[in-house]
Amino acid sequence: xxxxxxxxxxxxxxxxxxxxxxxxxxxxxxxxxxxxxxxxxxxxxxxxxxxxxxxxxxxxxxxxxxxxxxxxxxxxxxxxxxxxxxxxxxxxxxxxxxxxxxxxxxxxxxxxxxxxxxxxxxxxxxxxxxxxxxxxxxxxxxxxxxxxxxxxxxxxxxxxxxxxxxxxxxxxxxxxxxxxxxxxxxxxxxxxxxxxxxxxxxxxxxxxxxxxxxxxxxxxxxxxxxxxxxxxxxxxxxxxxxxxxxxxxxxxxxxxxxxxxxxxxxxxxxxxxxxxxxxxxxxxxxxxxxxxxxxxxxxxxxxxxxxxxxxxxxxxxxxxxxxxxxxxxxxxxxxxxxxxxxxxxxxx
Amino acid sequence: xxxxxxxxxxxxxxxxxxxxxxxxxxxxxxxxxxxxxxxxxxxxxxxxxxxxxxxxxxxxxxxxxxxxxxxxxxxxxxxxxxxxxxxxxxxxxxxxxxxxxxxxxxxxxxxxxxxxxxxxxxxxxxxxxxxxxxxxxxxxxxxxxxxxxxxxxxxxxxxxxxxxxxxxxxxxxxxxxxxxxxxxxxxxxxxxxxxxxxxxxxxxxxxxxxxxxxxxxxxxxxxxxxxxxxxxxxxxxxxxxxxxxxxxxxxxxxxxxxxxxxxxxxxxxxxxxxxxxxxxxxxxxxxxxxxxxxxxxxxxxxxxxxxxxxxxxxxxxxxxxxxxxxxxxx
Numbered sequence: 001x002x003x004x005x006x007x008x009x010x011x012x013x014x015x016x017x018x019x020x021x022x023x024x025x026x027x028x029x030x031x032x033x034x035x036x037x038x039x040x041x042x043x044x045x046x047x048x049x050x051x052x053x054x055x056x057x058x059x060x061x062x063x064x065x066x067x068x069x070x071x072x073x074x075x076x077x078x079x080x081x082x083x084x085x086x087x088x089x090x091x092x093x094x095x096x097x098x099x100x101x102x103x104x105x106x107x108x109x110x111x112x113x114x115x116x117x118x119x120x121x122x123x124x125x126x127x128x129x130x131x132x133x134x135x136x137x138x139x140x141x142x143x144x145x146x147x148x149x150x151x152x153x154x155x156x157x158x159x160x161x162x163x164x165x166x167x168x169x170x171x172x173x174x175x176x177x178x179x180x181x182x183x184x185x186x187x188x189x190x191x192x193x194x195x196x197x198x199x200x201x202x203x204x205x206x207x208x209x210x211x212x213x214x215x216x217x218x219x220x221x222x223x224x225x226x227x228x229x230x231x232x233x234x235x236x237x238x239x240x241x242x243x244x245x246x247x248x249x250x251x252x253x254x255x256x257x258x259x260x261x262x263x264x265x266x267x268x269x270x271x272x273x274x275x276x277x278x279x280x281x282x283x284x285x286x287x288x289x290x291x292x293x294x295x296x297x298x299x300x301x302x303x304x305x306x307x308x309x310x311x312x313x314x315x316x317x318x319x320x321x322x323x324x325x326x327x328x329x330x331x332x333x334x335x336x337x338x339x340x341x342x343x344x345x346x347x348x
Numbered sequence: 349x350x351x352x353x354x355x356x357x358x359x360x361x362x363x364x365x366x367x368x369x370x371x372x373x374x375x376x377x378x379x380x381x382x383x384x385x386x387x388x389x390x391x392x393x394x395x396x397x398x399x400x401x402x403x404x405x406x407x408x409x410x411x412x413x414x415x416x417x418x419x420x421x422x423x424x425x426x427x428x429x430x431x432x433x434x435x436x437x438x439x440x441x442x443x444x445x446x447x448x449x450x451x452x453x454x455x456x457x458x459x460x461x462x463x464x465x466x467x468x469x470x471x472x473x474x475x476x477x478x479x480x481x482x483x484x485x486x487x488x489x490x491x492x493x494x495x496x497x498x499x500x501x502x503x504x505x506x507x508x509x510x511x512x513x514x515x516x517x518x519x520x521x522x523x524x525x526x527x528x529x530x531x532x533x534x535x536x537x538x539x540x541x542x543x544x545x546x547x548x549x550x551x552x553x554x555x556x557x558x559x560x561x562x563x564x565x566x567x568x569x570x571x572x573x574x575x576x577x578x579x580x581x582x583x584x585x586x587x588x589x590x591x592x593x594x595x596x597x598x599x600x601x602x603x604x605x606x607x608x609x610x611x612x613x614x615x616x617x618x619x620x621x622x623x624x625x626x627x628x629x630x631x632x633x634x635x636x637x638x639x640x641x642x643x644x645x646x647x648x649x650x651x652x653x654x655x656x657x658x659x660x661x662x663x664x665x666x667x668x669x670x671x672x673x674x675x676x677x678x
Contacts, residue, residue, distance in 0.1 A: 071423065106456040117458035122422055125446045125454070133412050134447070137419020137427075144425060147401045148372055162419070174439075178412035185407065340457030341491050342592075343515035 010241040011234040014063075016302050022063055022084075022233060023297055024311050026055040026290050029080035031315040032089050035323060036096055036111075040268040044327070045096045049112045049267040051079035054195050056289035057230035057240075057258035058165075059084050061193055064240035065163055066156055068119045071138045073131040073164040075124065076112040077195065077262075081165065086119045089318050093326035100332045107332050120159055128170035132179035132192065135164035139188035139253070153250070161189040161247035168214050168257070169200025180255065184221035187252035191243045194255065195230060197262040202275035215257035223253040230258025231289040234296070261287070351533035356526050359501035359534050360390050360466075363508035364428060366538070368398050371426060374512060377404040378413055378430025378466075387432055388468060388527055414440035414465060418448050418517075421463040426512060434467035434521060435481045448517040449492030464511045468524035469497075470562050470613055472662045477650030482614035487519050488591050488623065494518045494543055495591040499564035501532040503588055506541025514543060523562035530565050544589050546597035552581035554676050555607035555638075558598065558624050560587040563611045563663060570668035580676050582609075590620055598624060599632050606637030609675050611668055616644040638678035643671045 014022075029051055036048040051058065054077055062084030065072075074081055079092065087103065094102040095111040104115040104123065115123035122138070124131045139162040145151040151158045170176060171194060183190040194214045198205050211217060218225025224246065228239045236258055243254035261284040265272040272281070297303040354362075367374050376391055382405035385392035395403040406413045410431055417427035431437045437444075444465070452460045471480035487495055494516055498504035504522070511518040523530070549564060550571050559567040564586040571582040585601050587594065602608055608628050610621035621642045628640050643663065645651075651661050 104456075105454050108456065109454050113454070115455045115459065117455070123451060123455040123459050125450065127442060127446050130415070130443065130447055133415030133443075134419035134422065137416035137421075138423035139419075140416060141420040141423025141425045144375065144401065144420070145423075150372065159423070162423070175411060175415065175443075178407070178409045178415065181407055181409070182412055182416055340453055342494075343452050343457070343460040343462075346513075346515055 009238055011237045014237070018063065019297060019302055022059045023293055023303065024315070025059050025084045026080060026293065027311050028089065028315040028318060029055050029083050030290055031312070031319045032083070032092060033079060035319050037264070037268070039096060039323075045111070046098070047110055047268055048096065049076050050262070050264045051077050053197065053261050053263045053284070053289065054230070055080040056233040056293060057193065057195060057228070057236040057260060060233050060236035061163060061165070061240050064237055064244050065161060069157065069159055071120045071122060071135065071159050071162040073122050073124060073135040073138075073162065074114050075128070075131065075166050075170070076126070077167065078114060078165050079112065082114045082121060085116070085121060087114060087116060087121070089322035090325055093322040094329060097326045097329065098331065099326055099329040101329065106336060129166055129173035129175040131164050132166060132176045133182065135162040135192070136179040136182040136188055136190055138162040139183065139190035140186060142189050143186065161191060161244060163191040163193065165193045165195060167200065168194050168196035168198070168205060169203065169208060171214050171217070172200070172208055180221040180223065183253035184223045187250070189247035189250070190253040191240065191247060192253070192255045193240070194257045195260055196257050197260050199262065199266070199276070201266045201270060202272075213257055215255055218255040221255075223255055225255045225257070227257045227259065230260035231287050231292060233289065233293045260289070350536045352536060353531055354501050354534055355528045356498075356501050356504050356522070356530040357388060357390055357528060359505040360508055360522060361392055361394070362534070363505040364391065365394060365397070367509055367512040368394065368402065373424065374426040374428065375402040375404060375420070376428045376430065377406045377416065379406055379408055379432045381405060381430050386430060388524060390430065390466070409439070410436050411439040411443055414443045414448065417463045417465070418443065418451070418461050421461045422459060427463045428512060429463060429465045431465060431467040433479050434469035434483045435478045437467055437483060441486070444487065444493070444517070444519075445490055449490045452516065453492055460515050461517045462515045464508070464518050464520050466520045466522060468527070469521045470523045470525050471651040472525045472658065474653060474655070474658065475651065476653035480651035482612070484521055484590055485614055485618060485620045488620055492517070493591055494589065495521070496543055496589050497521045497523070497561040498588060499523065499526070499561055499586055500530065501534050503541055503547065505534055506539055507543060507588065509540045510543050513540070518543065521561065523565070526562050526565055544592060544594060546594040547586045547588055548583065548597070548601070549586040550582065550584040552583035553605060554581045555609055555672065556583045556585055556601040556605045557609045557611060557672070558585050558587060558621070559611040560590065561613065563613050566663060566665045567611055567668055569665040570672060573665060573669050574672050578673060580672060582672055593623070593627070595627055595631070598627055602628055602632040603635045606635050607675055607678065608640045609643060609671055610641065611643045611663065613663060614644060615647050616642060617647050619644050638675060641671065641675055643668065
């Protein structure tokens with residue numbers, strides 16, 4: 001059942017430093033993202049797929065788990081999530097330009113196919129929802145290690161949950177169903193964050209599902225379902241923190257649906273004017289998650305106009321540097337095309 | 349060296365038992381693998397011995413069996429995933445092609461998927477279109493996978509143990525018609541058989557027969573028959589590993605005999621034997637002393653159920669013997 005009334009306000013426990021840090025990551029993500037659009041318009045990069053509009057629920061997800069320890073299976077729109085986990089602007093810029101040293105794949109994959117072994121961010125493909133049963137499988141591995149005594153359940157230095165993200169469009173895939181089903185059957189330490197931006201490229205939600213909420217489907221899998229305002233950082237954080245606590249304490253899986261909006265086209269190859277009105281897009285821009293969060297922090301006295309300007313300026317500088325470095329970086333060697341097809345045999 | 353005589357499926361069960369014993373990260377999942385011991389009894393007794401934490405009955409959904417395996421492997425385990433019949437592997441095809449096989453490459457060698465996908469394959473068991481397929485050619489086109497098809501209990505045990513220890517996704521196709529029909533000696537002591545090298549199952553000088561799985565078993569019977577009845581000495585090359593292919597062994601035998609008969613149970617067109625023929629034509633041209641022949645199933649969409657139709661579809665030692673006799677005439 002949908003449980004939209006999150007009782008525990010765990011966001012109240014966040015320190016002022018953390019609250020501002022979350023804001024900083026969102027601003028950095030936005031500046032980086034905007035630069036990518038510009039680079040594409042200039043013909044300097046081949047492709048960009050954006051996180052604009054999704055920053056709130058993504059930053060909340062990162063801060064609700066053990067960052068860099070718990071397993072994360074992101075999707076292509078998770079720039080903010082991955083920045084919060086430790087992917088750097090330079091990593092991202094190298095992926096946009098397809099340059100040597102790109103962290104996820106050494107530029108084999110298109111941009112925004114995030115992976116980072118040391119941060120337990122797991123590589124994904126472009127086939128949507130394929131990562132959902134992977135995350136359930138990794139959650140199964142975590143639970144297995146606890147059951148047979150390979151890892152202690154309370155050891156926070158070890159991964160204790162698997163989080164995956166996808167768009168609402170991807171929940172039409174059978175893979176989503178099969179992954180959710182395993183998560184329910186085995187009560188896995190698993191979080192599925194559906195970022196519902198109302199469009200599967202051009203197809204509106206009403207043509208994807210007859211259910212009012214994606215999270216309503218949680219009941220079909222015997223997992224907890226929660227709907228949140230995905231443009232509200234703290235509301236999203238409360239839900240994700242609850243899901244993380246449930247995973248850590250063995251209570252099982254949680255499906256969170258973050259209602260949000262993508263005020264930009266699906267990708268640099270899309271033109272959204274063919275499927276939605278400018279009025280609709282403009283109305284959502286008024287609900288911009290960064291502006292909303294900024295106002296919250298201003299009202300609480302945690303930010304000042306000067307601090308906002310400083311954070312923004314530092315983000316622009318960081319993006320400038322990453323942009324310059326990546327543009328001047330070499331391409332991967334031609335020989336690298338042939339590497340790492342098979343992992344070498346290990347000494348047993 | 350002390351040995352025990354056992355069936356192919358007993359060897360497979362023993363391999364899994366020993367690997368479960370050796371490494372607590374190894375677990376099995378699939379349909380009915382638990383208390384039932386699998387529909388073919390490949391996991392017989394393992395649930396009783398290792399419990400439901402490690403021998404995990406899956407929901408009836410092949411995609412999830414493979415995908416959960418991928419995630420578990422990423423999470424540090426060593427899954428053995430059973431697909432009940434290779435005919436039912438197709439819902440998982442995208443997971444194998446786009447995910448398991450590409451994880452290592454697409455992460456620039458940082459994430460790998462050490463998992464085994466076991467699947468019984470092949471016809472001649474009154475299984476009709478959907479319990480008889482040979483599926484190996486679809487997977488042999490995918491860099492990043494390893495593909496193993498054993499034909500003897502000794503190889504089955506040793507290769508499966510290697511597959512469990514391999515850091516890559518390994519497709520392990522088992523000739524189900526041979527599960528109990530094929531028997532052989534298996535060493536008592538611990539051993540593995542490396543993935544990769546082909547095995548010369550029978551030495552000969554008149555022609556080379558390239559084969560694997562159930563057809564390797566039949567080719568051995570056919571080779572003995574033509575030796576007995578016609579004095580023909582066929583060399584039988586049991587490929588064992590289809591990916592990566594043992595080109596050196598294929599060419600070495602061809603250099604010796606100059607004639608090649610490639611036998612596979614799958615449909616003729618674009619079957620695995622077509623790749624073997626291509627290797628011979630490309631790199632063994634100077635040894636060629638006759639047409640490179642493929643003997644395979646007709647290009648109809650599946651194995652028919654009715655007995656005489658099934659027999660017409662399937663190869664057998666007599667059909668193979670006839671093809672041997674035709675080829676040595678050159």
